[in-house]
Amino acid sequence: MKIKLQIWRQKNEKAKGKFENYELDDVSPEMGFLEMLDALNHKLANEGKESIAFDHDCREGICGSCSLYINGQPHGPKAKTTTCELRMRSFKDGQTIVIEPWRAKAFPVIKDLIVDRSAFDRIIAAGGYVSIDSGSAPEANSIPVSKNISDKAFDVANCIGCGACVAACKNSSAMLFVSAKVYQLALLPQGKTEAKTRVQKMAAVMDAEGFGSCSNTYACEAECPKGISVKSIARMNAEFLTSKIVTEKVE
Ligand code: SF4
Ligand code: FES
The missing domain is CATH 1.10.1060.10 (Alpha-helical ferredoxin)
Structure with a gap:
């Protein structure tokens, strides 16, 4: 699968953030959503660019740290599924995926997709x-x-x-x-x-x-x-x- 990504980038709590566009080829439908972001970060590192900060820990739906707003839905399109449990088969080849941090006054953005909970x-x-x-x-x-x-x-x-x-x-x-x-x-x-x-x-x-x-x-x-x-x-x-x-x- 090929996917297009619009990802929120923000240097720190005080900085003004903005969306940046990325493209990723060879995404497997079986890949986890966070593995897809790992692959993107690997690509960015190879290009000498700063990787995207996102939160995660257990990657099995237990810790609650993978807080991403995906195409306008917390944890993405699949019901009763955390971001880390989400597979890329939930998206279509060529689709644009918009990824944002949680938006709430009590959860300020620390960097990119990470908020302070x-x-x-x-x-x-x-x-x-x-x-x-x-x-x-x-x-x-x-x-x-x-x-x-x-x-x-x-x-x-x-x-x-x-x-x-x-x-x-x-x-x-x-x-x-x-x-x-x-x-x-x-x-x-x-x-x-x-x-x-x-x-x-x-x-x-x-x-x-x-x-x-x-x-x-x-x-x-x-x-x-x-x-x-x-x-x-x-x-x-x-x-x-x-x-x-x-x-x-x-x-
Ligand atoms: S959405 Fe709210 S109630 Fe549900 S698991 Fe997360 S913190 Fe708990
Ligand atoms: S990384 Fe722990 S619930 Fe998703």
Whole structure:
């Protein structure tokens, strides 16, 4: 396959970026999308040109770092598929592929296609953890959890923190990500210790980081590569109300 590429190039956070055009021959349909970018970088290096900066780590849909906006869709055209899992057979011979970084105030571009997603880390640090006694690993069955609850918790624990939900949302809302993290811990007995204040702390950091509000367009759910449902947002809102009532009673 031959493909044409329009790729966002930006030297650093402050620089003004622009699209640059590239062409690549001999692209195999079985090639992964990131392997195609590796091949392009190899070509650029051979020509003495600066390679294109893009983020990646696991290349198997686990780490959430391969955040690319491809032809107007976060992670490209294939549903429930991360950029690193995407194969070039999803594109046609001769097609032009436009590649951009995530666009959101809370995710500033560091260089080319790489954005700073540390705002998500700060939301997690505010409440996305559980308190445990340190020491050796506890006996697996010492805290029973029903199959129904563990299945639900596992569904939301699938969130890989990629940020596609934010990139897809016209308001750059992080509600799908935050709700997945809140609901996962709210379901499990291990999450009860911090349950009273967790959602309030995480929501406060989410707002302070500059993410927008949710206006129920469901674009986040449509583009989430892990199929996280917007139902978790409703559950987070319920957690928030309960948390407010409990903490105001205590105060
Ligand atoms: S909710 Fe989905 S789109 Fe958002 S960060 Fe998690 S995995 Fe990515
Ligand atoms: S590189 Fe880890 S999810 Fe894509």
